[in-house]
Amino acid sequence: MRKYYITEKISRYEIGNPIETEAVINKGDKNYPGDFKYFNIEIGNEINLNYKMNKDDKVYGLGQNMRGINKRGYIYESFCSDDPCHTPEKKSLYGAHNFFIIEGSNTFGMFIDFPSKVTFDVGYNVRSNFHINIEGTDTNIYIIEGESLKEIVHEFLKIIGKSYVPPKWAFGYIQSRWGYKTGNEVEEIANKFIEKGIPLDGICLDLDYMDDYKDFSLSEERFSDFSSLNKRLKENGIKIIPIIDAGVKIEEGYDIYEEGIRGNYFAVDKNNNPFVAAVWPGKVHFPDFLNKDARLWFGRKYKGLIDNGVEGFWNDMNEPAIFYSEGGIEEAYRNIDELKKLELNVDSFFKLMDTVNNLKNNVNDYKSFYHKTENGLVNHYDVHNIYGYNMTKAASEGFDTIDENKRFLLFSRASYIGAHRYGGIWTGDNSSWWEHIVLNMKMMPSLNMCGFLYSGADTCGFGSNIDPELAIRWNQLSIFTPLYRNHSALGTKDQEPFAFDLEVEKIIKNTIRFRYAIIPYLYSEFMKAVNNSDMFIKQLGIEYQDKLSKEVEDQLLIGDSIMIAPIYEPNKRGRYVYTPEDMLLWKVKDHTSKDFEIIKKGHNYIDIDINEFSVFIRKNKMLVLGEPAQSTKDINSETLNIIAFVENEAEYTLYDDDGISNDYKKGINSSIDITISVDRDKHNINAVNKGNLEVKRLNVTIITGEGKIISDVVNL
Numbered sequence: 001m002r003k004y005y006i007t008e009k010i011s012r013y014e015i016g017n018p019i020e021t022e023a024v025i026n027k028g029d030k031n032y033p034g035d036f037k038y039f040n041i042e043i044g045n046e047i048n049l050n051y052k053m054n055k056d057d058k059v060y061g062l063g064q065n066m067r068g069i070n071k072r073g074y075i076y077e078s079f080c081s082d083d084p085c086h087t088p089e090k091k092s093l094y095g096a097h098n099f100f101i102i103e104g105s106n107t108f109g110m111f112i113d114f115p116s117k118v119t120f121d122v123g124y125n126v127r128s129n130f131h132i133n134i135e136g137t138d139t140n141i142y143i144i145e146g147e148s149l150k151e152i153v154h155e156f157l158k159i160i161g162k163s164y165v166p167p168k169w170a171f172g173y174i175q176s177r178w179g180y181k182t183g184n185e186v187e188e189i190a191n192k193f194i195e196k197g198i199p200l201d202g203i204c205l206d207l208d209y210m211d212d213y214k215d216f217s218l219s220e221e222r223f224s225d226f227s228s229l230n231k232r233l234k235e236n237g238i239k240i241i242p243i244i245d246a247g248v249k250i251e252e253g254y255d256i257y258e259e260g261i262r263g264n265y266f267a268v269d270k271n272n273n274p275f276v277a278a279v280w281p282g283k284v285h286f287p288d289f290l291n292k293d294a295r296l297w298f299g300r301k302y303k304g305l306i307d308n309g310v311e312g313f314w315n316d317m318n319e320p321a322i323f324y325s326e327g328g329i330e331e332a333y334r335n336i337d338e339l340k341k342l343e344l345n346v347d348s349f350f351k352l353m354d355t356v357n358n359l360k361n362n363v364n365d366y367k368s369f370y371h372k373t374e375n376g377l378v379n380h381y382d383v384h385n386i387y388g389y390n391m392t393k394a395a396s397e398g399f400d401t402i403d404e405n406k407r408f409l410l411f412s413r414a415s416y417i418g419a420h421r422y423g424g425i426w427t428g429d430n431s432s433w434w435e436h437i438v439l440n441m442k443m444m445p446s447l448n449m450c451g452f453l454y455s456g457a458d459t460c461g462f463g464s465n466i467d468p469e470l471a472i473r474w475n476q477l478s479i480f481t482p483l484y485r486n487h488s489a490l491g492t493k494d495q496e497p498f499a500f501d502l503e504v505e506k507i508i509k510n511t512i513r514f515r516y517a518i519i520p521y522l523y524s525e526f527m528k529a530v531n532n533s534d535m536f537i538k539q540l541g542i543e544y545q546d547k548l549s550k551e552v553e554d555q556l557l558i559g560d561s562i563m564i565a566p567i568y569e570p571n572k573r574g575r576y577v578y579t580p581e582d583m584l585l586w587k588v589k590d591h592t593s594k595d596f597e598i599i600k601k602g603h604n605y606i607d608i609d610i611n612e613f614s615v616f617i618r619k620n621k622m623l624v625l626g627e628p629a630q631s632t633k634d635i636n637s638e639t640l641n642i643i644a645f646v647e648n649e650a651e652y653t654l655y656d657d658d659g660i661s662n663d664y665k666k667g668i669n670s671s672i673d674i675t676i677s678v679d680r681d682k683h684n685i686n687a688v689n690k691g692n693l694e695v696k697r698l699n700v701t702i703i704t705g706e707g708k709i710i711s712d713v714v715n716l
């Protein structure tokens with residue numbers, strides 16, 4: 001084991017000869033002596049780590065996983081899995097995010113940079129023991145120390161590099177459904193949004209737009225005028241966002257397949273032949289995303305759709321999901337033949353069932369193919385968790401070759417830390433269950449902690465049928481997540497905002513319009529979080545140090561100014577809310593609502609009707625809003641509205657940039673510094689415009705500590 005110095009607070013421990021994942025951009029190269037800290041480490045055929053947890057220790061992080069914000073009490077496996085049924089006992093979802101923080105008698109963070117399976121038993125088998133198993137002998141482990149959770153996260157986000165930033169329009173509402181089959185149908189959906197005045201910035205295309213599920217192809221029949229469709233929709237601010245799957249269909253004459261064969265761009269089996277698996281297109285080969293040339297080749301293929309006017313994509317099935325492999329099927333048939341020879345009884349029946357069920361996403365399949373990396377042939381199993389990551393990277397690098405200064409929307413299903421620099425993620429196939437709005441809420445801060453700032457769940461749920469009240473409550477949560485996409489599975493009940501009765505439609509419409517009104521705030525806070533290496537969505541315990549704030553898991557901080565307390569149970573017309581300090585409650589029916597109330601520090605029951613949701617403005621902070629618009633391109637920022645809760649002084653920097661280019665990376669942006677102070681009957685507003693030409697006027701509503709409401713207008 002070698003120890004490297006990165007900063008005073010961060011050390012890297014290198015064990016064996018680890019595979020380079022590029023998760024960390026600053027690995028430190030100064031070797032210095034020192035023992036492994038906190039965890040007891042045993043290095044044998046595998047690596048095992050043990051830590052004795054104090055009874056009050058809390059464990060945060062691990063990104064995309066089931067259960068709560070505090071991960072204690074369960075066991076999690078980092079192994080990217082295509083499992084569409086997110087029931088509570090599941091141990092793996094689509095992402096592998098091996099960063100966590102223990103807060104308690106020792107407070108420190110740890111990142112296990114290992115691209116295959118890692119198991120985190122956080123006091124599941126032995127309540128006080130945190131056991132980590134790394135299935136291998138070569139890894140990098142980072143230990144991050146700091147005074148607070150906030151500092152540790154910040155230090156970690158710094159070494160893994162800045163988050164991907166989507167175009168600003170990707171903060172608009174996106175409609176999706178597996179089952180929009182034709183260009184006409186897509187246009188009808190778009191027109192409905194426009195007619196009904198419901199804002200919309202994107203429509204996702206699922207598998208059906210392709211010809212026979214062939215990547216980068218277009219069904220002539222169903223999408224004959226694709227480029228003019230893009231053009232017409234974009235006139236109304238609506239972008240088409242096609243899906244791209246990892247597997248490439250095996251078919252003579254299909255250009256992508258043939259190029260892949262010619263260039264040796266596919267992952268291979270043990271005989272060095274392209275590995276064959278079956279997914280949606282039938283038999284496919286998997287692009288070898290761990291190979292630089294293959295990555296470049298695949299990345300450039302996005303150009304065809306981009307030339308037709310596409311500006312965003314979602315990458316699916318990149319764990320990679322495997323329905324079955326040739327070898328797997330052969331073996332299953334052999335087993336079945338054997339079983340046939342036996343008498344059918346309960347025992348052989350279950351063996352038959354297992355044989356069939358084990359076909360999908362079988363570990364043996366993952367062990368039976370290889371990647372041609374710079375360091376030679378690597379078995380897929382050993383790098384399983386960075387396959388999807390490298391598909392995201394391929395797409396992102398491809399976009400750079402097309403237009404280096406343009407931002408494209410990109411979100412992936414599978415991911416690993418490092419992928420956050422190249423794209424966002426959605427959280428996969430959840431269900432239209434109340435349990436999954438809870439999961440959505442609790443997962444967001446953990447994802448942010450692991451670097452995935454641009455993320456969100458399938459709003460209203462993917463599988464199962466939605467009920468109207470859940471649809472309302474889910475929209476009321478998703479308006480605060482950067483990726484706000486409503487998506488559902490083939491054959492499920494419609495869940496577009498207008499799929500319900502008129503009353504529900506109106507509530508959801510007002511909710512989406514509210515989202516558009518707070519885009520100036522969300523974008524400003526998101527960009528500041530990216531630029532400063534901070535979280536955008538946080539649990540209370542990041543900002544507040546009192547005991548209760550550390551325990552609250554059903555309220556979240558969105559940026560620096562506001563807290564939300566979503567309703568996540570059916571038939572609730574209110575809920576308990578813990579306020580760690582005095583806060584201003586804004587009950588929102590729509591963005592013009594004027595229902596303000598100061599909520600004292602402590603425990604409160606807050607009435608919230610079905611047609612409203614709550615926003616809590618923190619003490620001495622402010623929220624900046626614009627006006628809703630049909631799409632982000634129509635947002636008029638001449639007048640902004642500010643709601644400030646000011647006991648004595650509140651300061652805010654409103655960040656903005658062009659929203660489409662990568663100039664922000666060079667520090668090209670604009671901002672307005674706003675200071676509001678209140679002293680008895682006097683108030684003072686100071687706004688310094690640093691280059692934001694669009695904003696001309698600020699309509700300021702100040703609610704003072706005593707509950708006095710002051711309105712003022714500032715011209716810039």
Ligand code: MIG
Nearest residue numbers: 178206207316413428429489
């Ligand atoms: O096997 O493309 O998570 O969003 O609608 C299912 C069809 C494949 C899984 C994705 C989901 C998408 C679906 N895909």
